[in-house]
Amino acid sequence: MRIAVYGATGFTGGLAVAELGRRGISPVLVGRDAERLHKAAVDAGVADAEVRVAGLDDPAALADAFAGCDAVVNAAGPFELWGEPVVRAAIAAGCHYVDTAGEQGYIQRILDTFGPDAERAGVTVVPAMADDGGPGDLIAGLVARELPGVADVLVVDARLPGAASRGTARSMAAVFAAGPLEYVGGRWRPATGDAPAITVPGEDDEVALTPFALPGVVTVPRHVRAGRVRSGIRTEVAQLFGSLTPDVVDSVPEVLDEEARRSTRWLMLVEAADDTGRRTRGWVTGPDAYGLTAVIAVEGVYRLVTGGAPAGARTPAQAFDALDFLDALAPHGVTWEVS
Ligand SMILES: NC(=O)c1ccc[n+]([C@@H]2O[C@H](COP(=O)([O-])OP(=O)(O)OC[C@H]3O[C@@H](n4cnc5c(N)ncnc54)[C@H](OP(=O)(O)O)[C@@H]3O)[C@@H](O)[C@H]2O)c1
Numbered sequence: 001m002r003i004a005v006y007g008a009t010g011f012t013g014g015l016a017v018a019e020l021g022r023r024g025i026s027p028v029l030v031g032r033d034a035e036r037l038h039k040a041a042v043d044a045g046v047a048d049a050e051v052r053v054a055g056l057d058d059p060a061a062l063a064d065a066f067a068g069c070d071a072v073v074n075a076a077g078p079f080e081l082w083g084e085p086v087v088r089a090a091i092a093a094g095c096h097y098v099d100t101a102g103e104q105g106y107i108q109r110i111l112d113t114f115g116p117d118a119e120r121a122g123v124t125v126v127p128a129m130a131d132d133g134g135p136g137d138l139i140a141g142l143v144a145r146e147l148p149g150v151a152d153v154l155v156v157d158a159r160l161p162g163a164a165s166r167g168t169a170r171s172m173a174a175v176f177a178a179g180p181l182e183y184v185g186g187r188w189r190p191a192t193g194d195a196p197a198i199t200v201p202g203e204d205d206e207v208a209l210t211p212f213a214l215p216g217v218v219t220v221p222r223h224v225r226a227g228r229v230r231s232g233i234r235t236e237v238a239q240l241f242g243s244l245t246p247d248v249v250d251s252v253p254e255v256l257d258e259e260a261r262r263s264t265r266w267l268m269l270v271e272a273a274d275d276t277g278r279r280t281r282g283w284v285t286g287p288d289a290y291g292l293t294a295v296i297a298v299e300g301v302y303r304l305v306t307g308g309a310p311a312g313a314r315t316p317a318q319a320f321d322a323l324d325f326l327d328a329l330a331p332h333g334v335t336w337e338v339s
Pocket residue numbers: 006007008009010011012013031032033036055056075076077078079082100101102103130131132133165166167168169171172254289290293
């Protein structure tokens with residue numbers, strides 16, 4: 001199996017290359033600078049891995065760079081700026097595709113527009129395979145399974161403020177500026193109103209939320225028949241994202257060291273209610289937000305290549321068996337519950 005990683009010189013892309021190497025899968029590092037790609041291969045412990053150079057402004061060269069690979073992991077963000085040429089080239093090269101995007105508008109566009117091309121090429125395109133969009137969509141599917149007639153879904157990224165990479169800061173500043181969508185009565189529209197306070201596993205006090213553009217709002221309605229889907233994050237985290245001026249973004253470290261990575265913990269929580277007020281909730285949590293993002297993306301791409309998800313543009317829960325996928329993350333410290 002050969003997997004191309006676009007954005008392999010970045011923090012998340014480098015972790016994805018290392019995860020492929022750890023699994024004995026041949027990575028092909030693709031990006032715009034040969035020297036930096038070779039260094040990334042050495043840093044990821046796969047010094048002999050193949051390196052191919054292709055920029056985003058040359059679609060033919062990009063598709064050539066993916067030729068002969070089974071799939072592409074795209075970790076070059078912000079995806080609003082750089083994502084689409086990589087999706088297009090992956091499909092043109094006959095490769096399955098996953099990315100680590102958390103950007104709601106981009107994920108919506110990929111799911112809306114690339115399905116027919118992916119189907120014709122016989123490949124599966126799954127955006128949002130990071131620590132929020134992947135587990136969040138999978139746990140939402142399991143919650144909905146427990147609540148037939150689900151009407152209202154709230155998707156929450158309940159992580160505490162913590163260390164983040166410059167790439168994330170840059171992407172989240174743009175997401176904050178774009179504002180969140182909500183799904184109501186069969187359509188997406190700009191979110192209105194507040195998000196309700198919630199209780200979070202392991203915490204006594206209620207947590208205040210602010211509506212925020214999470215992937216779940218654009219992925220969950222594609223497989224859960226709910227009248228309303230909203231999303232939010234802790235108000236204190238939303239305030240941090242709101243303060244991300246270009247100068248602040250430039251001051252964020254590009255890479256988190258081991259200690260900073262270990263200090264991070266992510267927690268996706270989904271609350272659902274039916275019209276009678278019956279409620280179900282589920283949560284999924286794990287350590288090392290960036291390391292787990294690499295594991296989630298690589299696990300996804302491995303399953304696309306070996307498992308035969310239907311061709312097309314799919315959400316994580318449409319592409320993968322949720323129980324099986326979450327169980328595969330357990331050895332990495334991921335736990336989850338639906339109650
Ligand atoms: N949702 C989540 O939970 C989650 C978790 C992890 C990561 N992510 C997302 O993953 C993305 C990457 O994050 P990161 O911290 O790894 O960022 P990063 O370290 O800044 O890496 C960005 C990568 O994109 C490439 N790139 C940037 N501009 C490019 C261009 N014009 N042409 C070609 N390549 C270009 C860079 O290549 P060069 O070396 O050539 O500049 C680099 O390889 C971000 O969007 C982040 O939000 C999301």
